[in-house]
Amino acid sequence: MDDREAWDRERRLWLEGAGVYQQLLDDECLMAFAPVGILSGAEIIRALDGAPRWLDVEMTEQRSARPNDSVLVLAYRADARRDPDVSYAAYCTSTYARTGEDWRLIQHQQTPIADPSAMHSSRSSRQEGTMDEILRSFFARYESMANRVLARDMDVGETTFAFASDFIAASPAGVMAGKNDESLKGSMEKGYARYRAIGTRELNIRDLEITPIDALHFLVRVDWRSVYEVDERPDVVIDFEVHYLVQLLKGEPKIFGWVSGDEEAVLREHGIG
Template sequence: MEAAVRKLFERYESFFNRSLGDDVDMDKVASLYASDFIAASPAGVMTGKNDDQLKQVMEQGYARYRAIGTKEMRIRDVRISPIDQHHCLAHVAWTATYAREDQPDTAIDFEVHYLVQKLDDEAKVFGWVSGDEQALLKKHGIG
C-alpha cells in the first residue's frame, strides 16, 4: 500500500507542476482520482464525479494558480495512516512557492489529508480534507 500511495503522490506533484506551466494534460491529472470523490474544507463538503466537469474545474484552478504567481508545489512529507488493506489516509505536507512582483518569492507550507483507495496495485484519491486556502493566501498577501 505505502509504495503505491507514494507513487501516486509523486505523480500528483509532477502533474501539478507541469500544469502550472504550459504542459496541461487534464486526462493525466484526472487519472489520479477515483470515479467519484468527496471534498471537505471550511467552505463546506462537496461530492463529485471524475468527468469532464471535474477536468474543466481543475483546469480553471490551475489557471488561477498561475494568475496568482504560483511557481511550484513541492511535497515535503507523506505520512500514511492505514485504514484497511485497500484504504488509507495520506497526510501530505506541501510547500507552495509564489512569485511576487518586486519582492522575494513567498513559500507557504500547508497540509492536505487525502482519502486513498488501492485496487489492482493502483492507488487513487477518492477524497480530501483541506484548510482554508483563501485565508492562508490572504494572510501572506497573495491572491
C-alpha cells in the same frame, strides 16, 4: 563497465537511498512498477526520498546481454527483505548505457512474483511493506504532473487518473461530492488558471504520512509547499497540508476524498490574491 560492477550497482540501488539513484540514473531514465505505473527522471528520486529501503536482497537467475559496446541489459529474480515479516519478490530488468566515460541506468522494471503457498499473514505484511512505497510513488508522480500542468507542459486531463470515479471534498467552505468526468477537468483547469494568475511557481511535497485504514484504504497526510512570485517581492513560500483518502482500486491507488484548510485565508495573510 564489466558485469561484476553492473551487478554491484544493481544491489546498491536496492539497498541504498535516493543519493545513489542521483549518482547512477540517467536524467531520461524510465521505470515501471505494478501497480504504481511509469516513473521518469526526477519523479523516481522524489518517490524514493525518505522511503524505507530494503535491508537485504538476493539476486538469482542472473543473466546479462550486450547488444553493443554501449548498452548492458541485466535480468534477474530479486528476493528482498525489510525485516522478518516484510519481504518482496520480483523478476526485474535493468538497462545501462554508456554516456561519455560513465554508465547510467536508463530503464528498470519489476514484475512482482505471487507466492500462493505463503500464509495470509505473510501476504498482509508484504502488502503493508510495499504499500508505503506504492503510495509515495503515486503522490510523487502526481506532484510532478501538477507542476507540469502549472507550467503548461501537460494537459490537466492527464492528471485525472489519480481520482476515483466518485469523490468527496471537505474544507471550511463546506462539503462537496463530485464525479471524475468533464466537470472535474473543468474545475481543475479553473484551479490551475487561478494558481498561475496569483503567481504560483511550483508545488512541492515536503513529507507525507500514511495511515492504513484497512487492506484497501489509506489516509495520507501530504505536507505541501507552494512557492509564489509576487511583484518585486522575494519568493513567497507557504506550507499547508491536505489529508487524502486513497483506495487501492484494481491494483492502483485512487483518491476518493480529501480534506483541506482555508486556502484563500492563508493567501490573504501573505498578501496574495
